[in-house]
Amino acid sequence: MCDRSIDRRLFVKAGGLALVSLGIDPIFLTRAAYAGRRPRSGGRGKTLVCVFQRGAVDGLSMIVPHGESRYYEERPRIAVARPGRANGALDLDGHFGFHPALAPLHPLYRSGGLAVVHAVGSPDATRSHFDAQDYMETGTPGRKSTRDGWLNRHMAHARDHRDTPFRGVAIGPRMPRALRGAAPALAIDDLRAFGLRGRPGARDRLTAAFEEMYAGATTGLLATSSEEAFEAVRMLRAADPARRSPAHGAEYPASPFGRAMRQIASLIASDLGVEIAFADVGGWDTHVNQGAADGQLAARLNDLALTLAAFAQDLGEGMADVTVLTMSEFGRTIAENGNGGTDHGHGTAMLVLGGATRGGRVYGRWPTLEVAQRFEGRDLAVTTDFRDLFSEVLVKHLGGTDPSAVFPGYVADRRRWLGLL
Amino acid sequence: MLDVVILGQLATVVLGAGAPGASAAVTWARAAVPAVVPAQDSVERARAVHLLNRIAYGPRPGDVELVLRTGVDRFLELQLRPEDIPDSAAAAYLARLDVLRMSARELGRVYLEQQRARRARQRDSAMAPRRAPTPPTGxxxxxxxxxxxxxxxxxxxxxxLYEVMVDFWTNHFNVFLGKGIDRFLLPSYIEGIIRPRALGKFEDLLIATARSPAMLFYLDNAQSVAPGAEPPQLRRLRERRRMSPMRMERRARADSMLARLERRMPRGLNENYARELLELHTLGVDGGYSQDDIIDVARILTGWGIDRRDGGVEFAFREWAHDRDAKVVLGRTFRAGRGMDEGVELLRFLARHPSTMRFVSAKLCERFVSDRPPDGCIDAGAHAWARTGGDIREVVRAILTSPEFWAPEHRGAKVKTPLEFVASAVRAVGGAPDTTLALAQVVGRLGQPLYLEPAPTGYPEHEEDWVNAGALLQRFNVALAIAAGRAPGVALPAASPIAITTDYDRLVDQVNRVILQHGASAHTVTVMRLQAAEITSASLARTLLIGLALGSAEFQRQ
Structure with missing residues (x-):
């Protein structure tokens, strides 16, 4: 123990501080010292990016069932017009269409890189945002006391992965429920500000000081976590993903979601071993003045579409190893309300995009909007349990083997999978 | 955010001045000096430090000496009687917080007014894209x-100790501040339900939380009605609609009102509260209950709801919603038709159940003793519970006087939560929260936004939940910022408890004594000396050393 700490201290001292003061960049030295300590490969090199549309997106105006006259009867003021009309939906398959604000994603759909799942959602009936988000992130609908999230449980169960502090990353100030749990994960608000703050020279100096202090004096979780922290800082410094410009002429919107996805693309492109990335996009709780082809919902959808299109363009061929999955806690009422908006509903729509997706199709059994087919007589029914969709993505994209362990209380049944990957 | 400007100065001192070679030479020379082992602490001193770490948010400068003068065991006894402890400094600070003088009704009015204003704004800006969030409002x-x-x-x-217990119950009976009307119900829940009973009888606390509007709303019991039950207003409205002839427009209005009421009307049992009551509040997940028990608990508690009128939200027992049949919970029959009394009887029964005694006692031991507490202290707590009918003060006393609490292997064995880390760091440097509301935000940024844990488990007590790479880096930033006097929300004392001296060995010793209570490992002492040696300014060296100490592994533990 003592010897080890002295060796390490000597190294950090000589490699870090002294060489910096001599003007020699120590990065390759420190990296060399860590090489071999962790497996550099393993897993499949695949990434799953989860996008949570918090606030319950109106699936029926995102993916418009324009082939159904009920839709227009129930929404005299906010329906999206049929394809071919002014500001009409962009046809997908003769029955469904994209909201016109999703135009940036239409080429991706037509080329088969994007699939839509409709009437998907939770088996739980709650219309509380908080409960439904919680159920979707823990992956245990109806059960409130689950502590960890489904993405974290995946990482805890599927151990065959390159061991890197960037395996699970959330962009944002807090770790989302979906990524919380026993497996280490990082919440990064801003790549440029990750690590110790201050001017570059002082920052590195102080980082080295803390590293030295933690090196020999600590055991247990504080030791392993601090090692991960310093390694993450070092990897970020070396790869410097924050400096990377989007490739292939991709342009992200200057929105929080655009910034988040740009950072995720940079982390993936920098080959830091990201397996799970998570980003939030808000503003979907459109109770009042939702709008039709224009308005609040259109603006949010446009931000979503521009960002996802830029993300796919940015990663280019790298998208072959990346799947993006959008999700939202529930959908909204079929009928518009008295304020030109929609209230909390049940089933909604989700998007899957990425190289392996069998896109260009709308998946899921469509229950129709007929009153007798509705959930509790008013909302779009759920015909695809979100856990069926999530399991299929976990197994087929990330090589997960045990979806029943990732979703306790759920019996994985491949026959219910949609076959979209 | 926590931009540490002083680090720029540090960088100049360390990397700019002097010949690099000389600096390295000094480093090695210093490294050769053996660490001065601090004088052997007395047994009593170590006990005082342990007590202050666990029943308090860490020692302030001078606190250990105060406890030693008082006597360690006597100090514990005094802390168990908070009502006899004058608390003017805290009272003076709290006096400026308006929220503590507002009733739930007043707060509810502010909340509802703002809701209305927001909707109106949305209506007016139909076509405008979503705007940036508005600046902090009332x-x-x-x-x-x-x-x-x-x-x-x-x-x-x-x-x-009282504040530690309030924090414990706040998490045990967690309510999420972000859920609907709990935004304005939570302050009165904490002030009126939790705080007055934090060292009282568990049974009283349990019943008070069960009938609090905040909990009834948070865990949906207000939504839970006997299957088929219907509120009398709805029945009346429907009858009127059927019987009386109405003009078209009035009929349309009545129909839409009816539809709205029907949509809002709770349907059937909601088991959420019943399940968490058994799993989290009383028996514990292994407490020996079944799904059938959960259902019957939910049936007993049908009718425990809330009544909203003119801005106020009150507990109300709704006869019409109550299940009138007999129920059986854990083999015990609850006779039919006794309305609210069934629920009170159930809660008393649960509060005295052996599984509850053990489960809650074990949770207290996780807080006070160890993440994986040994049986001895759990037994001590459970015995005291049985003996006193669940007197929390006596249960806590039994745990804190158990041999396990004082066992050397449990000292420094628990990692601090973000709240514990921030509070103890500010206390360690003799600081205080300034007049802004920023210090609570610092705790939030470290991962524990207060009252904002959505899950009914409350914030966890185990180190796995708090120690991770990102969180540690954030703690280092906060540690350095507090040391540099640049942490948002922290007012440092005019005179630092650590005197400046150019004798860096003495400086390190002081920091080790004041901040770490002589707890620094030999390795940490060595690193602190090496780091200080490269800085010429004694004041900067002090800042760096305090920052390192607050960020050290030793300080993350308690």
């Missing part, structure tokens, strides 16, 4: 104040 300020009150009490209150 409600946000009040809730910010309420979060700040937690940190202020943790740092300033002399009734430290």
């Amino acid at each position: 409600m946000r300020r009040y809730l910010g104040e309420f979060q700040q009150a937690v940190v202020a009490r943790a740092v300033l209150s002399e009734r430290q």
Whole structure:
């Protein structure tokens, strides 16, 4: 123990501080010292990016069932017009269409890189945002006391992965429920500000000081976590993903979601071993003045579409190893309300995009909007349990083997999978 | 955010001045000096430090000496009687927080007004894209104040054990501040339900939380009605609609009102509260109950709801919603048709159940003794529970006087939560929260936004939940910022408890004594000396050393 700490201290001292003061960049030295300590490969090199549309997106105006006259009867003021009309939906398959604000994603759909799942959602009936988000992130609908999230449980169960502090990353100030749990994960608000703050020279100096202090004096979780922290800082410094410009002429919107996805693309492109990335996009709780082809919902959808299109363009061929999955806690009422908006509903729509997706199709059994087919007589029914969709993505994209362990209380049944990957 | 400007100065001192070679030479020379082992602490001193770490938010400068003068065991006894401890500093700070003087009704009015204003704004700006969030408004300020009150009490209150217990029950009976009307119900829940009973009888606390509007709304019991039950207003409305001839427009209005009422009307049992009551509040997940028990608990509690009128939200027992049949919970029959009394009987029964005694006692031991507490202290707590009918003060006393609590292997064995880390760091440097609401935000950024844990488990007590790479880096930033006097929300004392000296060995010793209570490992002492040696300014060296000490592994533990 003592010897080890002295060796390490000597190294950090000589490699870090002294060489910096001599003007020699120590990065390759420190990296060399860590090489071999962790497996550099393993897993499949695949990434799953989860996008949570918090606030319950109106699936029926995102993916418009324009082939159904009920839709227009129930929404005299906010329906999206049929394809071919002014500001009409962009046809997908003769029955469904994209909201016109999703135009940036239409080429991706037509080329088969994007699939839509409709009437998907939770088996739980709650219309509380908080409960439904919680159920979707823990992956245990109806059960409130689950502590960890489904993405974290995946990482805890599927151990065959390159061991890197960037395996699970959330962009944002807090770790989302979906990524919380026993497996280490990082919440990064801003790549440029990750690590110790201050001017570059002082920052590195102080980082080295803390590293030295933690090196020999600590055991247990504080030791392993601090090692991960310093390694993450070092990897970020070396790869410097924050400096990377989007490739292939991709342009992200200057929105929080655009910034988040740009950072995720940079982390993936920098080959830091990201397996799970998570980003939030808000503003979907459109109770009042939702709008039709224009308005609040259109603006949010446009931000979503521009960002996802830029993300796919940015990663280019790298998208072959990346799947993006959008999700939202529930959908909204079929009928518009008295304020030109929609209230909390049940089933909604989700998007899957990425190289392996069998896109260009709308998946899921469509229950129709007929009153007798509705959930509790008013909302779009759920015909695809979100856990069926999530399991299929976990197994087929990330090589997960045990979806029943990732979703306790759920019996994985491949026959219910949609076959979209 | 926590931009540490002083680090720029540090960088100049370290990397700019002097010949690099010389600096390295000094380093090695210093490294050769053996660490001065601090004088052997007395047994009593170590006990005092342990007590202050666990029943308080860490020692302030001079606290250990105070406890030694008082006597360690006597200090514990005094802390068990918070009502006898004067607390003027905390009271003076809290006096400026408006939220603590507002009733739930007043706060509710502010909340509802703002809701209305927001909707109106949305209506007016139909076509405008979503705007940036508005600057902090009345409600946000009040809730910010309420979060700040937690940190202020943790740092300033002399009734430290009491504040620790309030934090414990706040998490045990967690309510999420972000869910609907709990935004304005939570302050009165904490002030009126939790705080007055934090060292009282568990049974009273349990019943008070069960009938609190905040809990009834949070865990949906207000939504839970006997299957088929219907509120009398709805029945009346439907009858009137059927019987009386109405003109077209009136009929349309009545129909839409009816439809709205029907949509809002709770349907059937909601088991959420029943399940968490058994799993989290009383018996524990292994407490020996079944799904059938959960259903019958939910049936017993049908009718325990809330009544909203003119801005106020009150508990109401709704006869029409109550299940009138007999129920059986854990083999015990609850006779039919006794309305609200069934629920009170159930809660008393649960509060005295052996599984509850053990489960809650074990949770207290996780807080006070160890993440994986040994049986001895759990037994001690459970016995005291049985003996006193669940007197929390006696249960806590039994745990804190058990041999396990004092066992050397449990000292320094628990990692601090973000709240504990921030409060103890501010206390260690003799600081205080300033007049802003920023210190609570620091705790939030470290991963524990106060009252904002959505899950009914409350914030966890285990180190796995708090120690991770990102969180540690954030703690280092906060440690350095506090040391540099640049942490948002922290007012440092005019005279630092650590005197400046150019004798860096003495400086390190002082930091080790004041901040770490002589707890620094030999390795940490060596590193601190090496780091200080490269800095010429004694004042900067002091800042760096305090920052390193607050960020050290030793300080993350308690």
